[in-house]
Amino acid sequence: MQSINNRIQERLSLLEAGEALETCLEGLPEDEALLIKKAAFLRSMPKPERAAERVINQRQELLQIAKERKDMAHPSPTNKHQPNWIWPLALAGGGIVILMFAFIFAVLASLAVVRWRNNLKAVQNLPQETQKNFIPGIGLDQPTSVPEGFNPSVQPGSGMIEPPDAQNALLIETRGLVQIQEPNGTWNAAHDGMILQAGQNLRTGPFSSASLVFYDGSRATLKPKAELLVDVLDAQRTGPRLIKLVQKIGESDHQVKHSSDPTSIYEVTTPYGTGIAQGTVFHVTVFVTRFVTFDVDEGVVDVTWREVTVHIAAGQSTIVLPSAPPTEPLYRITGQGRVEQTGNWWHIAGDTFMVNGHTQVVGNPQVGDWVSYEALIYPDGTRLLTHVYLLQRAPESQFTFSGKVEAIAAAQWTVAGQVVLLDNASDIDPGIQVGNMVEVEGRIAQDGKLWAERIRLIVEQPGPPFEFSGVVQGISTTDWIISGITVTVNPTTTIEAGITISDVVAVRGWILPDGTWLARQIQLAREEVPEFELVGVVKSLSPWNVSGVVFTTDENTRSDPMIQAGDRVRVKGIILEDGSWLAQDIRLLDVVENQEFSFVGNVNSMSPWIVNNIPLTIDETTEISENIAVGDLVWVQGEILPNGTWLTHKIQRLEHNLGCLTQTTIVISVDIHEIVIHDSHWGKIKKHQGLHFTGDVKEATVIIFSGCFQEDGTFIVTQITAIHQFDRLPDRISPNNDHDDDHEDEDEDDDDD
Amino acid sequence: MEGTHLITKNFTMDTSLSCDLVVRAQKGDLDAIGELYDLHHQAVFLYFRSRLDDPMLAEDLTGDVFRRMLTSLSQYQPRGLPFRAWLFRIAHNLLVDYIEREVGTVHVRVDEKSLADEHAEDPILVVEKKQAVELAYQALSELTPSQREILVLRFLSGLSLREVAFALNLTEDSVKSHQRRGLASLRLLLTEI
Numbered sequence: 001m002q003s004i005n006n007r008i009q010e011r012l013s014l015l016e017a018g019e020a021l022e023t024c025l026e027g028l029p030e031d032e033a034l035l036i037k038k039a040a041f042l043r044s045m046p047k048p049e050r051a052a053e054r055v056i057n058q059r060q061e062l063l064q065i066a067k068e069r070k071d072m073a074h075p076s077p078t079n080k081h082q083p084n085w086i087w088p089l090a091l092a093g094g095g096i097v098i099l100m101f102a103f104i105f106a107v108l109a110s111l112a113v114v115r116w117r118n119n120l121k122a123v124q125n126l127p128q129e130t131q132k133n134f135i136p137g138i139g140l141d142q143p144t145s146v147p148e149g150f151n152p153s154v155q156p157g158s159g160m161i162e163p164p165d166a167q168n169a170l171l172i173e174t175r176g177l178v179q180i181q182e183p184n185g186t187w188n189a190a191h192d193g194m195i196l197q198a199g200q201n202l203r204t205g206p207f208s209s210a211s212l213v214f215y216d217g218s219r220a221t222l223k224p225k226a227e228l229l230v231d232v233l234d235a236q237r238t239g240p241r242l243i244k245l246v247q248k249i250g251e252s253d254h255q256v257k258h259s260s261d262p263t264s265i266y267e268v269t270t271p272y273g274t275g276i277a278q279g280t281v282f283h284v285t286v287f288v289t290r291f292v293t294f295d296v297d298e299g300v301v302d303v304t305w306r307e308v309t310v311h312i313a314a315g316q317s318t319i320v321l322p323s324a325p326p327t328e329p330l331y332r333i334t335g336q337g338r339v340e341q342t343g344n345w346w347h348i349a350g351d352t353f354m355v356n357g358h359t360q361v362v363g364n365p366q367v368g369d370w371v372s373y374e375a376l377i378y379p380d381g382t383r384l385l386t387h388v389y390l391l392q393r394a395p396e397s398q399f400t401f402s403g404k405v406e407a408i409a410a411a412q413w414t415v416a417g418q419v420v421l422l423d424n425a426s427d428i429d430p431g432i433q434v435g436n437m438v439e440v441e442g443r444i445a446q447d448g449k450l451w452a453e454r455i456r457l458i459v460e461q462p463g464p465p466f467e468f469s470g471v472v473q474g475i476s477t478t479d480w481i482i483s484g485i486t487v488t489v490n491p492t493t494t495i496e497a498g499i500t501i502s503d504v505v506a507v508r509g510w511i512l513p514d515g516t517w518l519a520r521q522i523q524l525a526r527e528e529v530p531e532f533e534l535v536g537v538v539k540s541l542s543p544w545n546v547s548g549v550v551f552t553t554d555e556n557t558r559s560d561p562m563i564q565a566g567d568r569v570r571v572k573g574i575i576l577e578d579g580s581w582l583a584q585d586i587r588l589l590d591v592v593e594n595q596e597f598s599f600v601g602n603v604n605s606m607s608p609w610i611v612n613n614i615p616l617t618i619d620e621t622t623e624i625s626e627n628i629a630v631g632d633l634v635w636v637q638g639e640i641l642p643n644g645t646w647l648t649h650k651i652q653r654l655e656h657n658l659g660c661l662t663q664t665t666i667v668i669s670v671d672i673h674e675i676v677i678h679d680s681h682w683g684k685i686k687k688h689q690g691l692h693f694t695g696d697v698k699e700a701t702v703i704i705f706s707g708c709f710q711e712d713g714t715f716i717v718t719q720i721t722a723i724h725q726f727d728r729l730p731d732r733i734s735p736n737n738d739h740d741d742d743h744e745d746e747d748e749d750d751d752d753d
Numbered sequence: 754m755e756g757t758h759l760i761t762k763n764f765t766m767d768t769s770l771s772c773d774l775v776v777r778a779q780k781g782d783l784d785a786i787g788e789l790y791d792l793h794h795q796a797v798f799l800y801f802r803s804r805l806d807d808p809m810l811a812e813d814l815t816g817d818v819f820r821r822m823l824t825s826l827s828q829y830q831p832r833g834l835p836f837r838a839w840l841f842r843i844a845h846n847l848l849v850d851y852i853e854r855e856v857g858t859v860h861v862r863v864d865e866k867s868l869a870d871e872h873a874e875d876p877i878l879v880v881e882k883k884q885a886v887e888l889a890y891q892a893l894s895e896l897t898p899s900q901r902e903i904l905v906l907r908f909l910s911g912l913s914l915r916e917v918a919f920a921l922n923l924t925e926d927s928v929k930s931h932q933r934r935g936l937a938s939l940r941l942l943l944t945e946i
Contacts, residue, residue: 005929008936009914016913035936038943042908045886048802050795050812058816059790063783066823070781185813186820475828498842498919500825502850524922 004032011036015043061184166215166235169196176208176224176483176579177471177502189473196230203227204250205471205502207483207579216241217257218266224579226250226286231269240264251285256299273305273320275312282312285386291358292320293376293386295332298723314724315664315702317376329730331377331666331679336391337659337709339369346385348373349659349709351681353385363390370556370659377663381680391574392556392584393443399450399612400441401597402458403640405434413452415440416640418614420452429457444601444612463510464547464568466517468532469525469575472503480522482507483579485549487519496523511536511547532581533572535589538565544583546571551581558635559586587637597646598637600654603630609648611636616648625653660708667701668729675720677703685717695722700729775836779826790819793837796910797844803893803905804848814851818844838916841906845920892942900935903928 007028014024021040025033163170171178171194179187180194181201196202196212204210204222211221212228214235222228232244241257241264248271256266258279266277268284270292275284280299286292294303295317302309303318308325312318316329337349342365346353353375355361365371370392375383403416412421420440422428432438437458442451470483479486487507489495499505499522509519511534536547543550546569553559563569563586573583587598601612609616611634618624628634628651638648668676675685675697685691685705697703702724707717774792777785797818801811821843829839893901902921906912914932918925 005926005933008933009929012907012932013914031940034940035933038936038939039904039908041885041943042889042904042939043911045889045909047795047799047909048808050798050815054812055794058794058812058819059787061816062790062819062823063787065820066781066783066786069823070783185816475825477827495828495830497830498839499828500821500843500846503846 008032008035012039015040162213162217163195163215163235166237166241167197167233169212169214169230169233169235170194171196171202172211172213173221174208174210177205177473178208178210178222179203179205198230198233201227201229206504207471207575209579214243216243216259218243219255220245220268221253223251223253226252228252241266243267244269246270247284247286249286249288251283253283254281256280256282270320272322273303273318273326275301275303277301280314287358287360287386289358290322294318294320294326313702313726315666315704319376328379330379331664333375333377333383333661333663334373335659335661335663336370336372337661339365339367339371342367346388348388349661350713350715351383351661353383355385359385359388361388365390366393369393377665377679377681383681389576391554391582399444399597399599399601400439401599401640402437402439405432405436405438408432408434413455415455418450420450420455422452426452427454428452429455432457444599461510462518463512464535465508465510466532466534466536466547467506467508468534468581469504469506470579472499472501472505475499475501480507480519482522483575485517487517487522489519489522493519494521494523499524515548531572531574533570535568535570538563538567538569540565544571544586546586549581551583553583553586557583557586559583560588563588597640598635600633600635603628603632603634606630609651611651614646616651617645618648618651622648623650623652625651628653660706662704662706664702664704664723666726666729667697667699667703670698677705682715685720688716690716690718692719693722694720696725697722698725700726702726775826775829779829786823789822789836793840794819796837796912797840800841800844800905800910801848803890803909804901805851810851814844814847817847821847835913835916835919837912838919841910841912841916841920842922845902888943889939892939895942896935896938899931900938903931904935904939907932 011024011028011032015021015036021037024036024040028036171180171190172192174190174192178190179202180190180196181187181203183199187203190202190210202210202212202222204224204226206224208224209222211219212230213219214233216235216237218235218241220228227248227250229246229248231246232242234240234242236242238261240261241259244265244267245252246269252268254266254268254277256277256279264278266280268275268277270284270286272290272292273294275282275294278299280301281297282299282301283295283297284292285295294301294312296312296314298314300314301312303312303320303326305320306325310318310326310328312329315331317332318326318329320326333351335349335351337351339346339348340350341347344355346355348371353373363371365388369390372387372389372391373385374387375385377383401416401418403418405413405415406417407414410422412419414420415438420442426442429438432455439456439458440450440452440454441456442453444450468483468485470485472480472482473484474481478490479488482505487509493509496505504525505522506525507519508521509517512518534547534549536549539545539548541563544553551571551573557573568589570585570587570589571583572585573581576582585598599612599614601614604610604613606628609618616636616638622638625634633654635650635652635654636648637650637652638646641647663679665677665679665682668678670676673687675687676683677685695701697720701722703720703722705717705720707715707719709715774785774788778789794815798811798815801814802808805811805814818840822840825843829836893904896904899921903917906917906920907914912920914925914928917923918928921928923931
């Protein structure tokens with residue numbers, strides 16, 4: 001029976017083919033006929049027309065750009081091929097024609113000179129290697145080779161460290177897709193060493209960032225997907241400094257040099273609220289949900305909105321909503337931890353956080369996953385999560401192994417003696433048959449069953465494989481630049497149609513012997529948190545550098561302690577929002593790479609060894625951590641022997657670390673035993689031998705404290721740093737009055753959402 | 754003269770017509786690039802205009818689409834994919850990008866001029882039609898984003914089901930489903946039309 005969707009579409013097709021409405025409605029039930037009528041009405045509605053002048057200008061501009069590109073690609077022959085009769089004809093053309101040409105030429109030439117100067121200024125400041133590839137009017141068209149020691153966190157600098165004068169700002173540390181808006185409104189790629197002046201906009205794409213250095217030494221850094229207008233710029237080193245920026249969206253950091261002139265201004269205006277600083281370090285976030293925060297790390301920032309100004313000191317923050325003045329100063333908390341509950345209230349590492357429409361959640365973290373987070377603390381102690389970013393899926397659920405495919409069915413495969421189940425999300429290389437060698441990755445369900453998330457065919461490869469996601473910065477017929485890495489494409493490369501500059505894509509390929517990164521597949525990224533994976537040779541361990549790519553690690557990164565420079569490893573990890581690469585797993589590769597397995601799970605039995613319901617074989621060479629008990633979380637590594645035995649090389653106990661955090665607050669009182677803080681959750685910090693202090697901590701000190709949760713759930717503070725001293729406690733805070741503040745309702749802009 | 758073929762009202766053209774143009778445009782043929790612009794600019798503009806309250810912004814984004822088209826044209830490979838669908842994917846990405854940045858409103862006011870021109874001979878009809886169209890645009894703005902996007906592309910910009918599916922990276926079945934639900938919602942919102 002034909003579905004209603006198909007029936008409707010069939011009649012709409014008739015309508016689109018020009019059939020009369022009555023014909024299209026014949027035989028249809030009345031409720032379905034009404035839908036067709038609505039579609040017919042939409043089709044017949046008068047449509048807004050464009051202004052002809054606007055269309056003409058836009059068309060001409062488009063053709064001009066196309067012509068410039070064509071000319072650059074295929075330079076016109078010089079006048080030496082002009083026939084001799086041109087000159088007499090031109091001379092005979094008359095004064096008017098000559099004057100007209102002269103005038104048009106003068107206008108075009110002056111425009112060209114301005115553009116050329118801007119480009120030249122930019123090119124002169126580019127690295128030598130980059131200059132060779134710069135094409136005026138187009139920008140960096142021909143990508144350079146993969147830079148040795150490429151660090152996704154930092155692109156090569158220009159060498160210039162300050163702008164030439166107070167009216168210019170120097171662009172540095174560009175990463176990913178960074179663009180400057182030209183006076184005609186077009187956005188062009190921006191690179192280290194470019195100069196910005198008042199009136200120019202700068203924006204960043206996903207996984208991208210850039211910094212502006214001003215003449216007085218102040219600095220503004222744009223985070224991913226941010227846009228900033230340099231509105232007024234006169235960054236004098238002596239006398240009054242005037243820097244006015246307009247932040248339209250996204251996040252930015254500001255380091256403001258102290259100015260001795262009291263009339264100096266460093267101002268950041270957002271859609272809701274303006275922050276004015278003297279010598280400070282602060283952070284501004286304009287959320288897409290019409291919500292602005294100012295976070296101050298050093299000094300004081302005055303934030304004004306709706307004719308109300310609040311003074312935000314180091315360690316404090318304020319929220320600005322369209323409908324209300326800035327909140328009174330709030331404190332903030334950042335950390336990492338395991339998610340214990342999601343919903344309207346999240347539990348992370350034993351702490352409770354409120355979540356609302358402004359909370360930015362990236363990666364769809366689930367219970368058990370490891371996340372980083374940022375939150376603001378209301379005076380009543382409520383913690384509002386502003387950002388949650390998935391760092392790692394629950395390790396209990398992960399596995400990976402390689403082996404021969406023994407059976408293939410619709411819903412399950414058998415690989416190396418293990419049954420792996422498939423669902424709609426399973427990503428399987430095409431063409432795999434029984435007998436092929438494959439690598440299987442997936443999750444282990446509560447009942448111990450293995451669910452495959454990815455099955456990859458192991459084939460003879462032209463080089464070690466790589467895989468990562470990034471933002472497209474450049475496209476040519478032979479090379480693409482993706483988040484700063486140049487990958488080569490050839491006719492064998494599968495490229496998803498429709499990909500354009502600034503799209504986020506996933507790339508797979510091989511690193512060829514000559515160092516070329518050859519892409520075998522480029523497609524739009526499907527994962528919200530992009531991942532990377534590469535096989536290569538370790539060049540250094542501090543910082544980690546594998547095959548020329550530098551990445552970071554954290555306490556959750558699993559790596560083999562035996563790895564040394566020169567070893568061949570496989571690195572897997574995620575690409576953080578700022579574009580930096582964080583490794584989650586670094587594995588030493590050896591000759592039996594194809595038969596390796598690795599997973600994390602709970603110990604079911606130790607005699608015989610069973611982990612996550614998988615029976616393991618151990619021998620005298622198996623390395624087993626001490627103090628493992630049934631129920632512990634362990635990391636298991638080994639190889640699958642030809643007879644199907646899972647021979648285990650290593651069983652390592654993993655600590656149940658709940659998480660760590662860093663929080664700002666104000667000190668109410670201090671005695672020899674404890675520090676009473678203005679925070680209803682913690683209340684006080686007990687002094688102990690392992691607690692380190694930086695600075696003088698006393699009443700009315702704003703402090704940053706950090707620590708970690710222990711396995712039993714207790715929280716141990718290990719460091720307290722004084723960052724700001726008030727003359728006295730604010731009126732609304734006193735030792736006996738800890739919860740009397742007005743609670744600003746963060747949802748009061750519902751009408752705006 | 755260039756201006757004589759700028760406004761192409763019949764933008765629901767047969768997409769196969771543009772195949773040859775695209776090949777020529779990929780080779781840098783300026784006439785072909787100009788013709789591609791003529792063929793598609795109005796539909797692209799309508800798409801933005803139906804989603805944004807600011808006509809100048811819709812104009813600017815339309816220009817951005819064609820500039821991006823120039824940048825990426827060499828990468829376009831037909832493989833059964835209509836050029837118009839590829840172009841509207843660019844437009845869709847730009848719109849998403851813009852909305853993410855600006856949280857733009859997604860409704861549109863009716864241009865009085867275009868209505869008045871069409872029914873200048875009958876003032877009563879003009880008023881009635883204007884009210885109906887205003888209600889329709891208002892109703893469109895109350896649909897879910899997916900439904901609104903699909904109805905605008907299908908019935909205002911004139912894209913086929915397959916083109917919409919590609920432009921929005923959806924399956925055709927999904928487009929059909931959103932299309933029916935959107936029309937059903939519209940029926941409830943526009944009972945008097």
